[in-house]
Amino acid sequence: MSRTNLAYLFLCLLITLSACTSDKPSANNNFAHTPDPDKQKELYILPGLEHGLLQSPINILSFKEKTTEAHEVTLHFQDEIEAVQNLGHTVQLDFSEGSTISYDGLTYTFKQIHFHTPSEHLIDGITFPMEMHVVTNVPAEDKDDFPRYLVVGFLFKMGKANKFIDDFLNLIPKTEDTATPLESGTVKVRDVFTGTEQRDVENYYHYRGSLTTPPYTETVEWFVYKDIIEASPEQIATINVIQGDNARRIQGTFGRIID
Ligand SMILES: [Zn+2]
Structure with missing residues (x-):
């Protein structure tokens, strides 16, 4: 690019910039000089920003995964799902009492399964x-304590029909906030966790x-x-x-480790 062209481009940029500045509504300029705390709160606190730095879901970048020492995980399935609910905002399957998963010394009880469409977690931006x-x-042990959760997420792509989903799909109530009780053994979470390889935390x-x-x-x-399930x-x-x-929507990772 010649020197004259460069100078011309610089001039154009200057004009554009000054046009932008003069276009700014004066209310905005006033606001910048005399901030009203209430107004500021209203403008800048977006949903989610009042939370901490450990929010979900996130975009999981697979190349950033760290291998750390093995976690100890033990699954114990009873027979299993006792109801399917239409909650309006989600389809939910409720576990019967008795299925547990132990992870690093804590034993968590299976509560429910629900679905998000589309997925909440992204893998490498997808x-x-x-x-x-x-x-x-x-x-929670008492009112000063927090409940602790362990959530297993399965991502789905379009492909062959899935047996686990087939077993309850026609039983989802048509009306919101209603539940269909399921006979024991109709829907088994084992059908998702098939094979020992799927219980390995490496996966x-x-x-x-x-x-x-x-x-x-x-x-x-x-x-x-x-693995992405079909x-x-x-x-x-x-x-x-x-x-x-x-x-x-995905949330900031703020240096969190994927392992
Ligand atoms: Zn969820």
């Missing part, structure tokens, strides 16, 4: 059409985060399964029609 969350917890991205719905509690051990486009669409788009 969103998947559906994510399933298997929620387990350890209740999961693990990080510390939060619930992705209020109250966004930051005591969640997240395990996102690395479900048919019809199965995913059926769940999406019931619950709509219910994924929270």
Whole structure:
């Protein structure tokens, strides 16, 4: 580029910049000089910013995964799911009492499974059409304590029909806030965790985060399964029609480690 052209470009930039500055509404300039704390709060506190630095979901960058010393995980499944609910904002499966998972010395109880369409976690920037969350917890000991959670996330892509989903898809109540009781053994979470290789923590991205719905509690051990599971486009669409788009946006990682 010649010197004259460069000078011309610089001039154009200057004109554009000054045009932008003079376009600014005067109210904004006033606001910058005399900040009203209430107004500032209203303008700058966006949903989620009042939380801490351990929010979920996140974009998991697979190349940043660190291998650390092995975590000890023990799964214990009873027979299992006793109801399917249409909660309007999500489809939920409720566990019967008795299934547990132990991780690093704490034993969590299986509570429920629910779905997000599209996925909440991203892998290397990619969103998947559906994510399933298997929620387990350890209740708070007293009012000063927090409940602790361990949530296993499974990401789905479109492909072959999925047996686990098939077993309850036609039993989801058509009306919101209603539940269909399930006979013991109809829907088995074993169908998702098939084979010992899927119980190996090496097959999961693990990080510390939060619930992705209020109250966004930051005591969640997240395990996102690395293999992407198949479900048919019809199965995913059926769940999406019931619950709509219910994924929270990704949150900052603030240096958190994926291991
Ligand atoms: Zn969820």
